[in-house]
Amino acid sequence: MGSDYYETLEINRNATDAVIKKAYRRLALKFHPIRNRESGSSETFTELGEAYDVLSDPRKKATYDKFGEEGLKGGIPPEFGSSGAWSSKYVYHGNPDKTFKEFFGGDNPFADFFTNDTPLQFGGLQPGVVKTQDPQIERDIHLSLDDLFHGCTKKIKISRRVMNEDGYTSSIKDKILTIDVKPGWREGTKIIFPKEGDQGPNSIPADIVFIVRQKSHPLFARENNDLIYKAQITLQMALTGLSVDVQTLDGRLISIPINDIVDPSYNKVVTGEGMPLAKDPSQRGNLIITFDIQFPKKLSTERKHLIKQALAF
Template sequence: MGKDYYKILGVDKGVDDEALKKAYRKLALKWHPDRHQGDKDKESAEIKFKEISEAFEVLSDKNKRQIYDMYGEEGLKGGAPPPDAGASFAGGFPAGFNFPGGGGTTFTFSSSDGRGFNPSDPNTIFSQFFKGFGDTDDDFTSAFPGGFRGFGSKSKMSSGFGDFGDFGSDIFNRQRGSDGVSEVKHSLPLSLEEIYKGTTKKLKVKRKLIDSASGKVVQTDKVLEITVRPGMKAGSKFRFPNSGDELPNGETQDVVVTLEEKPHPVYTRDGDNLHITLQISLLEALVGFKKTIQTLDGRNLVITNTSVISPGQEQRFAKEGMPTKDPIKKGDLVVKYNVLFPAKLSEAQKSQLQNIL
């Protein structure tokens, strides 16, 4: 009979798909080699982890499970035909059977010689089973409290496991967009002047690809061109499909670039409006003033006021704010006045003010 896959997963022979997934999930997290320290413990965990993956791969597939139930491990790996295959499978069953994984994922195994069952890489099974779990998977987080290092990045599995190199936490810490596509995030910080005028930027990002010939992970650079419309708001996103890392499951991540606004020394933005604080003296607040400020597009804007201004008072200038999608519309400029009072007055000055006021 060889290995008892049911016993390895701790399930009964009539186990259904959901219970099978729960059993694999629990044991795979428990026996993942990255959770075990010391050469001896890690080696034992690798063996156990490989057995768990193999058992799950077989029992999750209807065809392989039927063959295993009838012929055992030897019959399965020796190429015994499926029970309902008849003479057409006399030379062994064909490669390419699929079995369902976590979250509706489909796993595929193949045999190099066209005969029998060769267990898939346990790393691939693990990564595909947990893909899309997100940052809210408490079981996964508690299993790797120090952060998941990634397969093969700091420890080589001695049981013939594949090496995913530097994929590391990219496989598991990646985000997914609302459409379920795996994505890697970057930011594009721009000055308020650049956003005001609009600009085109080139962003070089590093990506990991799997070499088709060697199967190894190679790192390359990709240049993304980002066109920022005048007046775009911080938080605007630019999506570049299939421009990120190529994952072991064959999926290629999207790159999502988020526009960020750098702090400005003079202006602050509120939607389409711009705000500025202008310092004026007590005399200017009482008798009026004329001042010139520089706008974000480099113009000189003259501001005058001849009325009495209270501390904190605001004055609005229409269409001197940020551009909008409509080329003929702009936000407003809101000027807030900060009145600077003198630190002290002489007795003569006080007397003069009393007479005036």
């Protein structure tokens, strides 16, 4: 009489793949020769390996369900068969340890159940045994100066490995992480999503950390909470005065009169026209205007004379 693989694994014939895995895990741990030295445990362990090897493979399982062990091991009868894998004869490799290791992974499947040579109960971890968390996963998030001035919402799709319902297998799934960017955030600000990394049976998922990187802006540079604006002016303007028009990040056009003589080290500070403060967006840094003075490349003799007269004290 042939083997009943379902009976061996103590499951019904309509068992799902997850149920098959769960049953094999429970019984293989129970009857493994390392854990069970009773008479007959080795034979049972081998039977469990063969049963799982068949029922975990969709084609082997389909052949077994339709033709039984005789059809599986003897080949599908000619009137039903066709060329290829469906008509081949199944032979178990006879190494239940190989099946066991392939299921649990690694060369030492019992590594997860021993700590400092102390055996743990298979029903759960003993008190005092703590899973270690995977290292942080850091990713840059590039934001424009406008994003950091006004604040915005960014949605980022990540792909990560998550454990299936059986608790032993995993699959890759996508997830959307939402970042609410606050006005005034600076370069280097970190946004942490705890335990959103890959899941595993023997570790705590890593934290995912996004680090703010500020994109360059065509008009402004940023220093902490201040905005730096460089105005190009002529030597005449530098000496006689001017007005600088600046289009702000919030869409206003402000005009700043410059009545001082502008030398190469001169800066004009406009209070409260910089970046919002992250801790209090109602407060703002300053706008600092620097100047790039454009000197004439050459002067005629007459103009040199006029300039000497004008600058004579």
